[in-house]
Amino acid sequence: MKIFSLSKLREGLQKTRTLLSNQFSKILLGNKKLTDDEINKLKETLLLADFGSSFSEHIIEEAENSYTKNKLDISIQELVQQEIIKSLSINSELNNNLELPHVIMVVGINGVGKTTTVAKIANIFLKKGKKVLIGAADTFRAAANEQLTIWAERVKVEIISQKPGADPSAVAFDTLQSAIARNFDVVIIDTAGRLHTKANLMNELSKMKRALKKLIPTAPHEILFVLDASTGQNGVQQAKIFNDALRLTGIIVTKLDGTAKGGIVVNIVHQLKIPISYIGVGEQLEDLQEFDAQTYTNELFKIPDEVN
Numbered sequence: 001m002k003i004f005s006l007s008k009l010r011e012g013l014q015k016t017r018t019l020l021s022n023q024f025s026k027i028l029l030g031n032k033k034l035t036d037d038e039i040n041k042l043k044e045t046l047l048l049a050d051f052g053s054s055f056s057e058h059i060i061e062e063a064e065n066s067y068t069k070n071k072l073d074i075s076i077q078e079l080v081q082q083e084i085i086k087s088l089s090i091n092s093e094l095n096n097n098l099e100l101p102h103v104i105m106v107v108g109i110n111g112v113g114k115t116t117t118v119a120k121i122a123n124i125f126l127k128k129g130k131k132v133l134i135g136a137a138d139t140f141r142a143a144a145n146e147q148l149t150i151w152a153e154r155v156k157v158e159i160i161s162q163k164p165g166a167d168p169s170a171v172a173f174d175t176l177q178s179a180i181a182r183n184f185d186v187v188i189i190d191t192a193g194r195l196h197t198k199a200n201l202m203n204e205l206s207k208m209k210r211a212l213k214k215l216i217p218t219a220p221h222e223i224l225f226v227l228d229a230s231t232g233q234n235g236v237q238q239a240k241i242f243n244d245a246l247r248l249t250g251i252i253v254t255k256l257d258g259t260a261k262g263g264i265v266v267n268i269v270h271q272l273k274i275p276i277s278y279i280g281v282g283e284q285l286e287d288l289q290e291f292d293a294q295t296y297t298n299e300l301f302k303i304p305d306e307v308n
Ligand SMILES: Nc1nc2c(ncn2[C@@H]2O[C@H](COP(=O)(O)OP(=O)(O)O)[C@@H](O)[C@H]2O)c(=O)[nH]1
Pocket: 108, 109, 110, 111, 112, 113, 114, 115, 116, 117, 193, 254, 255, 256, 257, 258, 279, 280, 281, 282, 283, 287
């Protein structure tokens, strides 16, 4: 059972949906071969909403194929929806082992929403009745500990932290050790988003991964990359760097509520072939949602009861 609120999702995707429905209503009438004008308009729309050039090219190809083959039974919007679902339907490589605790590392650059997301994921697991421990392994900024501690109190989840400047891998190790000793179900580790250089950050995160493996060889079971929806192609590049260094198992797209570029969700999966685990549609606790491809796709387009 996935945890999400349909109304929050609908609200969060409002800007993207408005963009798409305005654009789609201008073109794409009827099931016929597209004119060059319509193809350009379609491409422009998909790029505006940040679906990315690779997915957009793919759509144009599919559209041309369908219409030259006289498969006139669906509209362009339906075709786009179909292809979005197809693109998003990839399986996570994470081995869903039954080993406990289940260990999750949350990574990404500064300001994307890692720390708040850690608390929100903890909340989702708590709602499912799990015993959750979080680790404050962003030891580079003094404020990071405080911020996570405040969230932990709000969510009512236990937290392991050390002094600012402590070795982040040691914090992660301590958190997992404590979780094992006290039979926790889930461990979620917050990490730093910035060091002196990118290479330093990747080394530090790789070291943390190895530290966790000393206690549980299959850990971390998930490495989730947090992406701010408004960062576009730049964010996709960041994800590639993190993936090369760490092998990401999933992506969390935050701040979808603030942008009309909700297509980034499809863009990143299309390019990286890494599944979306959660999406953020606001700053409240319940605004982090477990990702459901079908529901997301439905909500991207104008829903029938919204028409006039
Ligand atoms: N509007 C909106 N804001 C978000 C979302 N997720 C996180 N934020 C905000 O982004 C800011 C940075 O978050 P933080 O967790 O400190 O980022 P970190 O530097 O990656 O740890 C905070 O003000 C969060 O409330 C979201 O889905 N929507």
